[in-house]
Amino acid sequence: MNYWPLLGVAVIVIGFALRLNAVPVVVCAALVSGLLAGMHPADLLALLGKSFVSSRMLLLFVLVLPAIGLLEHAGLREHAQRWMEQLRGLTLARLLIGYLLVRELLAMLGLTGVAGAAQTVRPLLAPMGEAAAEKIKPDLTREDREQVRAVAAATDNIGRFFGEDVFIALGAVLLIQDFYARHGIQLTPLSIALWSLPTAIAAFVIQSVRVWLFQRRLRRQAAQQKSGV
Amino acid sequence: MLRVEYAYWLIAAFLLYTAWRNLRERQHARAAFWLLLGLLVAGGDAVLAREKVGDPLPAQLAGGAVIALAVLAPSLKRRAHPETASAEQRLASAVRLGHRLFVPALLIPLVTMLVALFGAHLSIGGHPLFATSQMTLTGLALACVIALFAAARIARAPLRQGLFEGRRLLDAIGWAALLPLLLAALGQVFTQSGVGTAIASIANTMLPEGNALLCLLVFALGMVLFTMIMGNAFAAFPVMMAGIGLPLLVQRYGAHPAILGSMGMLCGYCGTLLTPMAADYNLVPAALLELRNPYGVIRAQAWSAAWIFIATFVAMWALVFR
Numbered sequence: 001m002n003y004w005p006l007l008g009v010a011v012i013v014i015g016f017a018l019r020l021n022a023v024p025v026v027v028c029a030a031l032v033s034g035l036l037a038g039m040h041p042a043d044l045l046a047l048l049g050k051s052f053v054s055s056r057m058l059l060l061f062v063l064v065l066p067a068i069g070l071l072e073h074a075g076l077r078e079h080a081q082r083w084m085e086q087l088r089g090l091t092l093a094r095l096l097i098g099y100l101l102v103r104e105l106l107a108m109l110g111l112t113g114v115a116g117a118a119q120t121v122r123p124l125l126a127p128m129g130e131a132a133a134e135k136i137k138p139d140l141t142r143e144d145r146e147q148v149r150a151v152a153a154a155t156d157n158i159g160r161f162f163g164e165d166v167f168i169a170l171g172a173v174l175l176i177q178d179f180y181a182r183h184g185i186q187l188t189p190l191s192i193a194l195w196s197l198p199t200a201i202a203a204f205v206i207q208s209v210r211v212w213l214f215q216r217r218l219r220r221q222a223a224q225q226k227s228g229v
Numbered sequence: 230m231l232r233v234e235y236a237y238w239l240i241a242a243f244l245l246y247t248a249w250r251n252l253r254e255r256q257h258a259r260a261a262f263w264l265l266l267g268l269l270v271a272g273g274d275a276v277l278a279r280e281k282v283g284d285p286l287p288a289q290l291a292g293g294a295v296i297a298l299a300v301l302a303p304s305l306k307r308r309a310h311p312e313t314a315s316a317e318q319r320l321a322s323a324v325r326l327g328h329r330l331f332v333p334a335l336l337i338p339l340v341t342m343l344v345a346l347f348g349a350h351l352s353i354g355g356h357p358l359f360a361t362s363q364m365t366l367t368g369l370a371l372a373c374v375i376a377l378f379a380a381a382r383i384a385r386a387p388l389r390q391g392l393f394e395g396r397r398l399l400d401a402i403g404w405a406a407l408l409p410l411l412l413a414a415l416g417q418v419f420t421q422s423g424v425g426t427a428i429a430s431i432a433n434t435m436l437p438e439g440n441a442l443l444c445l446l447v448f449a450l451g452m453v454l455f456t457m458i459m460g461n462a463f464a465a466f467p468v469m470m471a472g473i474g475l476p477l478l479v480q481r482y483g484a485h486p487a488i489l490g491s492m493g494m495l496c497g498y499c500g501t502l503l504t505p506m507a508a509d510y511n512l513v514p515a516a517l518l519e520l521r522n523p524y525g526v527i528r529a530q531a532w533s534a535a536w537i538f539i540a541t542f543v544a545m546w547a548l549v550f551r
Contacts, residue, residue, distance in 0.1 A: 001430050005422040009458055012415075016505050019523075022512070023302035023404050026411045027295065030418040037422030042289060044418070049291025050280055051417035053273035057233070057366055058409040058509055059240050059266075062399055064369075066243070067333055067376035069394025073314050074384035075323030076330045082323060111345055113365045114338035117514035123334050126518055146520045147529070153514040154502075154530035161498045161510075162537070165491065175463055176490035179470055185479075187487050195491035195548075202540035207533050 008033025064118040077127040084131035092132035093215040096152065097208045099125055100159045104204055107163025115160070117153055125152045136215065137222035144218070151214055155207060162203035165196035230356060233363040234274060236370030241271035247396045258304040259400065265294050265301070266407065295414070302404040313394065326383060333379040337372045344368025398517075405516040405523075408508030412460045415506075419459060428455060429472030436473065441482040441550060448473045449542050452493050453500035460506025462497025469493065484549045492545040499541070502534035503527060 008029040015025030027048075034044040068076075084090065103115055115121075126149045133148045134140055140148075165172045173192045180187050244267030252260035269291055276287040314322070323330065345365040351358040359367055377391045384390075399406065419425065432451050437443040448469060455465035474493060478484040501507045505524065515526045522528070 001427060002423060003427050003431075005419070005424045006427050008415075008419065008422070009424060012458070012506070021303040021404070022408055022505065022508075023411060024299040026408070026415050027299035030415045033422045033424060034418050039422065042285070045292030045296075046280070046285040046288035047292070047418060047421060048295050048414055049276065049288040049293070051414035052295050052410050053269055053276050053288075053291055055410050055413035056237060056240070056270050056273050057363065058413065059244075059270060059406065060236060060366055060369060061509075061513070062243060062395075062406065063236065063239055063373040064337060064376075065398045066391035066395030067337065067373055067380045069396075069398050070377065070380040070384060070386060070391035071330055071334055073319070073390065073394050074326060074330060074380070074386065075319040075321075076334060078316075078320045078323035079327065079330045083328075106342075111342050111365075113345070113369050114341045117510075117517050119337050119341075119369075121514065122517050124331075146518075146522070146525060149518040150515070150520060150525040150529035153518060153526045154533065156514075157502060157510050157526070157530060158533055158537075161501065162495065165495060165498070171463065172494050173491075175466060176487075176494060179467055180486055180490065183475055185486050187490075191487045192491045195488045196495060198544045199492065199495045199537065199541045202544070203533075203537045206536045206540065210533050210536075 002037060004036035005033040007036055061116065061118040068118065068123045071123060076123055080124055080127040081131035081134075084128045085135065090132065091215065092129060092136060092148070092218070093208075093212045095125075095128055095132050096155050096211045099152075100155050100204060100207055100211075103156060103159030104163035104200065107160050108166040108200070110164070110167040112160055112164050115156065117156060121149075121152050121156050125156070133218060136218045137225075139225070147214075151211065155211065158203055158207045162196075162200045166193050166200050230360055231358060231367050231371065232360040233367045233370075236367060237270055237273060239370060239374070241267045243392070243395065243399075244270060246392055247399050250393075250396050251400070258301055262298060262301045262305055262404070263399075265298055269294055295411070298407060299411075302407070305403050313397070322384070329383050333376040333383060336376045336379055337369075340372035340375055341365065341368045344371060401519065402513065402516045405508070405512050408512055412506050412508050416459050416461055416464050420464065425455075425459075425464070425468040428458070429468050432469075433472055436477070441478070441484075442546065444473065444477050444482065445484075445546060445549065446542070448478060448489075448493060449496045449538070449545065452497040453503075453538065456497040456500030457504035457506065460501070460504055460508070462494055462501055465497050465500070466490075466494055478549075482550065485551060488545065488549045492541050492549070495541050496538060496545075499534040499538040502530045 011029040011032050012025065030048055106114055129148045129152045130145055133144065173189050176192050177187055177189055244263050248260045248263035248267060251263065276291050279287045344359065345368055348359040348364045348368060349361065381388045381391055432447060436447055451469050452465055455469060456462045459465055474489055478489055479486050501510065505512055511527050512523055515523050
C-alpha cells in the first residue's frame with residue numbers, strides 16, 4: 001500500500017488552516033498526490049484538465065448574475081426589505097422555517113436546481129431576512145447582518161441536502177443501489193429512499209429550532225441594548 | 230433542440246465578456262483569469278471528445294490552463310465593487326416598480342421547475358424541445374435568459390446593463406467561482422492516486438473487533454471525515470462501503486443494507502456541511518453574500534450538522550440491526 005499520496009490531503013488541511021488562497025492550494029494538492037502516486041506528469045496534467053472541464057456545469061450559477069444584478073440595480077433588495085417591514089406577522093424565524101420547508105419539499109420532488117444561493121438566497125431570502133431581523137433589533141451591526149445572511153445560506157443548504165435523498169431518481173439513491181447491485185444485493189430505489197425520511201424530518205426540526213434560537217438571541221440582545229442605554 | 234451545451238456556450242460568452250471589460254479597465258490579471266476560464270468552458274466539449282478518441286493533447290493543454298489559473302488567482306484581490314446606483318436611486322426605483330420586481334426573480338425557479346417537470350413532453354413538429362440529459366440545468370439556463378429579458382423590460386433598462394451588473398457581481402465573487410470545479414478535479418486525482426484506498430486501509434487497522442456498535446460508529450464517522458476530505462459524499466460512499474460497510478456490517482453483523490446505505494450516505498452529507506472542500510455549497514455562497522469570513526456559512530451550519538449527525542446515527546443504530 002502506497003501511503004504517500006495522503007500528503008495531498010495534508011497540503012489541503014494546512015493550506016485551508018493557514019487561510020492561503022484556496023485555488024493554488026487545491027492545485028498543489030492535486031499535483032502532490034498525483035506525482036507521489038507515481039503518475040506520469042503528462043498523464044496527471046491531462047487528468048486535471050479532463051476532470052476540470054467535465055465539471056463545468058458547476059459554473060452554471062454565473063448565468064443567474066446578469067438578471068439578478070439588473071434587478072438589484074432596479075431596487076429588488078430594497079423592495080424585498082420594504083415588503084418585509086409591512087408584513088407584521090412574518091418574523092425572521094417564520095420566514096426561514098417556511099423557506100426551509102418549501103426547499104426541502106421541492107428537493108424531495110427532485111427539484112434541487114430551482115433554488116440556491118444565487119437564484120433565491122441573495123436576491124430574496126437574505127434581504128428579507130435582514131429586514132425581518134431589523135424588526136427585532138433596529139440597529140443591526142454589520143456582524144449581525146452577515147450572520148443573518150449566513151443563516152439564510154445554511155438553511156438553504158440543509159433544506160436541499162436532506163430533502164434530495166428522499167427522491168428516488170436522484171444521484172444518491174441510484175449510487176447506493178448501483179453499489180449493492182455490483183456486489184450481488186438487489187434493492188429497489190424506493191426501499192433506499194424511504195430510509196432517508198427520518199433524517200429529513202430530524203433535519204427540518206433541528207434547523208427550525210436553531211433558527212428560532214437565533215431569533216431569540218437577537219431579541220435578547222435588543223432588550224439588553226434598550227435597558228442598557 | 231435545446232441542449233446543455235448551449236448553456237456552456239452562454240457561460241463562456243459571459244466569462245469572455247467579463248474578461249473584455251476588465252481588459253478595457255486595464256485589470257490585466259483579472260482579464261487573463263476570466264479569459265482562460267472562458268476558453269476552458271468553451272473548449273470543454275472538444276477536449277472531452279478528443280480525449281475519447283485517444284488524443285490527450287487538448288486535455289493536457291486544459292490542465293496547463295488550470296495551473297495558469299492557479300498562478301493568477303492570488304493576484305485577484307477581492308474588490309469592494311462600487312454600486313452603480315445610489316441607495317436613494319434604488320429605493321425610488323423600488324417604490325416605483327413595487328412587486329413587479331419579484332416577477333423576473335421568481336421566473337428563475339418557476340421556469341426551471343416547469344422545464345424539469347414537463348420538458349420531456351414538449352416538442353415542436355415532432356422534434357423534442359429539450360435534450361433529455363441534464364434537462365434541469367438546461368431549464369435553469371433558459372430561465373436565466375428569460376429572467377434577464379423580463380428584468381430589462383420591467384426596469385426599462387437596456388440588456389447590456391444586465392451584463393454590466395452581472396459582470397460586477399462575478400468580479401466580486403472572483404476566484405471563489407473556480408473552486409467547485411477545481412475541487413471536483415482534485416477528487417478525481419485523489420481517487421486515481423489511491424488516497425481513498427489508503428484511508429480505508431488505515432481505518433481498517435483501527436477497527437475494533439467483535440463490536441458491532443463501535444464498527445458502525447467508525448463507519449459513520451468515517452463517512453463524515455472522508456466526505457470532508459473529498460468534499461463530496463458520493464466519493465466517500467463506495468470507499469467506506471467496500472472497506473467497512475459491506476464486509477463487516479452487512480455480511481458479518483447482518484446490518485440491513487438499505488438502511489445502512491441510506492443513512493450512511495446522510496452521515497456523509499453532514500460532513501458536506503462542514504467542509505470548505507464543498508465549495509459550491511459553502512464558499513461560493515459566502516462570497517455571493519459578501520461575507521467577510523469565507524467560512525461564515527460553515528460556521529452557521531456546523532451545529533446543525535452535528536445534531537443531524539447524532540440524530541441520524543441514533544436512528545441508524547436503532548434500526549439497522551433489526
